[in-house]
Structures are given as C-alpha cells and as structure tokens.
Amino acid sequence: MRNPAFHSVLLPLTIAAFSIISVATAAQSVLPDFGSSNTPVYAPTTEPAATLTLAAAIQLALANNPDIALARREYAATEGALIQGQARPNPELSFVQEDTRSATRSSALQINLPIEMGGKRQARIDASQRGRELAAAEMTQRQGEARAAVIGAFFDVLSAQERIRLAQQTLSLTQRVTEVTSKRVIAGKISPVEETKAHVAEAQVKVELSQAQGDLRIARQKLSALWGNATPRFERVDGAVVDLPEVPSAVVLDRRILQSPSLRRTEVELQRRVALTRVEQTKRTPDPTISLGVKRAPESTNQILLGVSLPLPFFDGNQGNLLEALRREDKARDEITANRLRLHSEVLQARERLLTARTEVDALRNEVLPGAQSAYEAAGKGFDAGKFSFLETLDAQRTLIQARTQYLRALAETHRAASEIERLLGDPSIEQKQ
Secondary structure: OOOOOOHHHHHHHHHHHHHHHHHHHHHOOOOOOOOOOOOOOOOOOOOOOOOOOHHHHHHHHHHHHHHHHHHHHHHHHHHHHHHHOOOOOOOOOEEEEEEEOOOOOOOEEEEEEOOOOOHHHHHHHHHHHHHHHHHHHHHHHHHHHHHHHHHHHHHHHHHHHHHHHHHHHHHHHHHHHHHHHHHHHHOOOOHHHHHHHHHHHHHHHHHHHHHHHHHOOEEEEOHHHHOOOOOOOOEEOOOOOOOOOOOOHHHHHHHHHHHHHHHHHHHHHHHHHHHHHHHHHHHOOOOOOOEEEEEOOOOOOOOEEEEEEEOOOOOOOHHHHHHHHHHHHHHHHHHHHHHHHHHHHHHHHHHHHHHHHHHHHHHHHHHHHHHHHHHHHHHHHHOOOOOOOHHHHHHHHHHHHHHHHHHHHHHHHHHHHHHHHHHHOOOOOOOOOO
8 A cells, every 4th residue: 555655755856856857958948059050151252343452351351251250160169168167967866666576665766966066166167268268369369360461462462563563664665675776777777686685675574574463363362362252353452562661669569479369369278277277176076965865665654865975086086187287287388488489589580571671672762773763764865876785775774673673572571571570469550541
C-alpha cells in the first residue's frame, strides 16, 4: 500500500524540479541566436563611377574592408563568451531504486545543486570581458591599418597619374625634337643617324608612357581591393601629390607609440591573460554539492535525504593549467616589451625615410628641376638655331626626364613613408582633403 507521506514530500520536490527547469528554459529562450545560418555573409561593394577623393576612399574601406569585417565578426562572437561566463551550474535531478521486488523495493528522489566557490563565476565574467576588449582593440587596429593602406594606395594612384602626365609632356618634347631633327636631315645639315637616335629616344618615352599606364591600372585595382572590389569603377582620384606630409618630431612619435592600437592590443591581451590565470586559480577551490531528497522504503516511514558532497583535490589540483596560465601571462608581458621596441624601431626608420625623401624633394624642386628645365630650353633653342649639336640637345632632354622621374619617385616615397607611420601608430587625426 502506498504511503501518503511519501507523496507529500515527493510532490514539492517535483514542483521544485520543474520550476528550476522552466526558469532555465525561459532564460535560454531569450538568448540571441549568434550561430544562425541566416546571418548575412560579407559582400563587397562598388564605388561610384566618378572621381574619387581620399575621404571617400577611406570611408569605403572602413565600411567594407574584408579584414575589418572579420574583426567585427570576432567582436560579435565574444558576446556569446560573455553570456556563457555569466551562466551558473545546472542542478541535477536524480532517481534511485533499490531492488525490483515490491516487497523489498525502495526508491529515492533527490535534487543536487552545485555551489560555486572561490569566485569562479566572477572570474569567468572578467575573463570574457577582457576577451571582448581584446576583440575591440583588434578591430581598432584593423581599422587603422586599413586607413593607412588606403592612404598609401591612394597616393600610389596619384603618383601613377602624375607619372602619366609627365610621360605625355616628355613625349611631346621628344616628338618636337624628332620633328626638328627630320627637317634638318632633309635640309642636309645633320646626319640621318641623328634622326635615328631621335626616333629611339621617342620610342623609349612611349615605352615609359605604356608602363605608367599599366602601373596606374595596377594601383587602381590595389586601391579598390581595400573595400572588396576587384574591378575598380572610378576613373581617377582627386588630390595633389605635391602636398607633402609633415615630418613628426621624435617626442610626438614617442607619445603616439604609447597610444598606438598595436600596443593597446598587447596590453589588453596581458589583462586577459591575468584574468584567465584568476580563472585557473579559482578552479583549485573545490565546489560542494548540496543534495535534498526523499527515500521511500517498504513497511517503513519515508525518510528525508540531506547531503553535502565535496571533491577532495588529492591528485588533481589544477596545477598544470595554472602553471600554463602563469607562463602565458609572462609571455604577454614580454610581448608588450617586444612590441614597444619593434614599434620604436620601425617608426623611427619610417621617419628617417620620410625625412630623407622630403630633403630630396626639396633639393629636386628648388635646384635640380629648374636647372634641368633651363638647360633643356637653352639647348632646344640652340639646336633650332644650329648652335648646338643633336647630342647636346638629347643629353639635356635626358637630364630633364631623369630629374622629373626622380622627383616623382621622391614624392611617392614621402607618401609611402608617411602612410607607414600611420599604419604603425594608427593616428585618428588624418587630414582628409575633400
């Protein structure tokens, strides 16, 4: 015959168990579905088919760069780790039956509730928060790198456009010289060999022009790839390659290094490693489990079951995991030092490149180019008047072409060095010319 007292104890236990299960199920139902297969995938964008400015190119890259999109995905994924870190251990409902014969059969129903000790939950939350901060720092670094890459690629396109313009001017010069030479050959004043040399010089300039046009196509593709477009639609970029970036002082660079996203990322990584070490330390504290239940035995009074179980850390004290966490914490500290030294070295090297290129540009602009232009004009007038030989005119022409090419190369180097500094330091205050 069933004992009514057993049901009087069993009913509250059952209600409590189902209450716990319903609360847990409701909590799970409100969680966002971060792993949904319906999450939109990355899709590249296309820029307007018009003249492109630096500001527009930067905005396109920040909104559509593939590397930044990956960093955003990683940042979104860390929210799941934060939610999981806040979760508490699940209770356990157990049922035990002794014997199968009705005369001697006894059964017990109980709920086991683990109790976390030593601040385990808070340590998990802190570690997941540090992981989220690390993902945010990496996203900031990717944004700075993408912006610096856009600036470098943008001025590569500008340099290629300027190179084409200079090549076209040079081609006009060589064609004029070739025309004058042909007339003088017809008049019998110079040898036909001189005309052949003039045609060779003109052909070389045409080759330079063709190479410059190919470099422009490559530079345009490189720029548009930064916002995920393999086939650029813009025709040209709007800007002035002769607008030189300023050379920052060593004091300013030292201050910017301490604020750089790269160094910030390694510092956050150290904080995350410290938090993970704390997680491993809390695992050394055993968690007790409280049990509450009822036992029914035949021909006897129902018994209330109360119990506490505690793991004994005789063999596994989480020593290995804690040692690994401590060593990785030391590694993170060393990475901060190594990253700071690397940044100092690379930034100073880029500054020296910028300073050297600026000095070269100033010398070419103020001394070499005016002299080469003056010499060429004088040689051209003298050649027309028959006072200079063709070789002297051709030499003056080559000198002017070489000076222009060197000047353009130095201009491009200044912008590359400046963009390298921005890539390393991620300065947000970039002057964007509309």
